[in-house]
Amino acid sequence: MPVLKLALLALLTLAVQANAGRFDLDTARKIVRVGDPAISPDGTSIAIVVNRTNMAENRSDPELLLVEIASRAQRVLASGRRSIGSPAWSPDGQQLAFLAASDGRAQIFVVPAAGGDPRQVTSSPTAIQTYSWRPDGRAFAYAAIDEQPTRDGEERFNRSFEIQNNSFLQLDAPMPSHLWVVPVEGGAAKRVTSGSWSLPITYAPGAPPPPPAWLPDNRTIVIERRPTSYSGDFDRNTIHFVDVETGALRPLSARARNEAFPTVSPDGRRIAYWYPRGGDSKNSNEIMVAPITGGEGSSATAMLDRHVLVASWMPSGDALLVGAADGTKTGVWIQPLDGAPRRIDFGSLVVAAGFGSLSVTMSRDGRMAFVASDGGRPNELYWRASPAAAPERLTDFNAGIAALDLGRVESIEWDGPDGFRMDGVVTYPPGFTAGRTYPLVLYIHGRPRASSKAGFSPRAHLLAAQGWIVFEPNYRGSDNRGNAFMSAIWNDAGAGPGRDVMSGVEFLKARGFVDETRMAVTGWSYGGYMTTWLAGNYPEAWKAAVAGAAVTDWLHQYDLGDANVRRASAIGGSPYTDPKRLQAAIDQSPITYATKIKAPTLILSNTGDYRVPITQSYRLYRILRDNGVPVQFIGYPLGGHSPTDPVHQRDVDRRWVEWLKKYL
Numbered sequence: 068m069p070v071l072k073l074a075l076l077a078l079l080t081l082a083v084q085a086n087a088g089r090f091d092l093d094t095a096r097k098i099v100r101v102g103d104p105a106i107s108p109d110g111t112s113i114a115i116v117v118n119r120t121n122m123a124e125n126r127s128d129p130e131l132l133l134v135e136i137a138s139r140a141q142r143v144l145a146s147g148r149r150s151i152g153s154p155a156w157s158p159d160g161q162q163l164a165f166l167a168a169s170d171g172r173a174q175i176f177v178v179p180a181a182g183g184d185p186r187q188v189t190s191s192p193t194a195i196q197t198y199s200w201r202p203d204g205r206a207f208a209y210a211a212i213d214e215q216p217t218r219d220g221e222e223r224f225n226r227s228f229e230i231q232n233n234s235f236l237q238l239d240a241p242m243p244s245h246l247w248v249v250p251v252e253g254g255a256a257k258r259v260t261s262g263s264w265s266l267p268i269t270y271a272p273g274a275p276p277p278p279p280a281w282l283p284d285n286r287t288i289v290i291e292r293r294p295t296s297y298s299g300d301f302d303r304n305t306i307h308f309v310d311v312e313t314g315a316l317r318p319l320s321a322r323a324r325n326e327a328f329p330t331v332s333p334d335g336r337r338i339a340y341w342y343p344r345g346g347d348s349k350n351s352n353e354i355m356v357a358p359i360t361g362g363e364g365s366s367a368t369a370m371l372d373r374h375v376l377v378a379s380w381m382p383s384g385d386a387l388l389v390g391a392a393d394g395t396k397t398g399v400w401i402q403p404l405d406g407a408p409r410r411i412d413f414g415s416l417v418v419a420a421g422f423g424s425l426s427v428t429m430s431r432d433g434r435m436a437f438v439a440s441d442g443g444r445p446n447e448l449y450w451r452a453s454p455a456a457a458p459e460r461l462t463d464f465n466a467g468i469a470a471l472d473l474g475r476v477e478s479i480e481w482d483g484p485d486g487f488r489m490d491g492v493v494t495y496p497p498g499f500t501a502g503r504t505y506p507l508v509l510y511i512h513g514r515p516r517a518s519s520k521a522g523f524s525p526r527a528h529l530l531a532a533q534g535w536i537v538f539e540p541n542y543r544g545s546d547n548r549g550n551a552f553m554s555a556i557w558n559d560a561g562a563g564p565g566r567d568v569m570s571g572v573e574f575l576k577a578r579g580f581v582d583e584t585r586m587a588v589t590g591w592s593y594g595g596y597m598t599t600w601l602a603g604n605y606p607e608a609w610k611a612a613v614a615g616a617a618v619t620d621w622l623h624q625y626d627l628g629d630a631n632v633r634r635a636s637a638i639g640g641s642p643y644t645d646p647k648r649l650q651a652a653i654d655q656s657p658i659t660y661a662t663k664i665k666a667p668t669l670i671l672s673n674t675g676d677y678r679v680p681i682t683q684s685y686r687l688y689r690i691l692r693d694n695g696v697p698v699q700f701i702g703y704p705l706g707g708h709s710p711t712d713p714v715h716q717r718d719v720d721r722r723w724v725e726w727l728k729k730y731l
Contacts, residue, residue, distance in 0.1 A: 213243055
């Protein structure tokens, strides 16, 4: 190409980038959220849920769309209702079921795949948690939480209840979730199970309850059973068979805990389910496969050293499709029942995955639909004709976001402490120039059994657009580098992960583009824990900190949070029955070192956070304020672990950016 044309092309490219605009506080609300793909049994079309933000009404407006693969044509199947989700095809592929709100409660709806008005099937007095089609397509099984019992006379004013292993925010006795069956035409639902025991109940963020798993006989359902509905007991889960006619239960094995998420093979001969490696809850999850006749079975994923949280049966029934975090991507493998896993190549795409969910769905002939992003484009719908075929994008909802002047996203690796190979994600500011130095903002992931990935991160792009380098490190405890890496956080919640993160900071500083005098540490939940740990243990490093829903005190977390007594496994048992464990909880609490914090700190928390009680943020605030550290404490009068409505999400982003701008 002539030199003049090359020069003109370069100038044109620069002009386009200059006019593209940067990611700002309003951009995240313009992202079209694509999820819940469900490919038809014949592999010709895909149902997806698309959500658009409605700032004027402070809500999300969902639609259920049908995308024809051959033509790329889109058709709206359902809209105008809140909380549309969980689409599922009927066994014959002629209808789609989904959940949507009716009078504020999730109910089952059905719509013909050919089009028509959705029809409400259920009228449950409480929200439906999860559901599944009966194999013959004539009925649904669903789970719903029982209603509070009615009280008569003077007792109608008595609201006392027994507090057991529950969040300190609990205002009444938690009710169990039980199994029901309803004809596809609607009408009266039949209660199948009852009692003080419960099916899984999820407090978000957390894995959604597994759908009832039918056997091909249309008479038996496999469920996950918990002995109580108290959230601290939610690790006491076991797999059971339920006779739909009588409600009789039969356990799969003799175990007392940690069996979860059962799925039945297409031929009805086997059950796959979650179980921690070696039975130890500090270890990564494996997928066990047991015969339908019962027993513990054996691990199908023993050769896959990853924290496997998703498993579905391949149409052949002789292998599983499994998913797990893998480095800074989402790994997807075909796992034969007896043999080595085969990884499916998704190139630069990061397949969407959540708590116990993977956005990959497969037709009977092996076609795949999935939702994925990359560093420069939010989630879109993709498909591939077979696991070996190249992915093809079917939607372009977020073309406007992809056209912005976004910073480059890079996955990095380095040698960390204690012999671990580490990784993380760096998002560079738009217009990054080699040879210059930039402020560094750590944006640390939570849980901690999660990992930062090289997909599209709205907050990372927002921070990078301010002219900052954004670093999302993965530390020991993250679920992306094998069992030894993940379990190394056991009884070492802060010091080891802290060394990991700081080794990543040193690695970036050695590359010459970090302004070491302007570094900030930020995060939410366990990311907030790491923020306060690093601020107190490396006080000279930081010019600013943002601690969202921060775990600061393990004793508060044990006493008051919704997981409460389950947290004890992190230090080997109750902190109140062993002085060494009590000291370990104190030593691993960031609040122990909070008087050393020097960085101006923004604290954010929901007042109704059952996961990380706001009491921990109050204590952090008091320590910083009394010691003369610049601090601001923002409360959101909301339930849950973080704001989920768009107005308050935007407020979190705004305050995050403004605080860092002030001090960086």
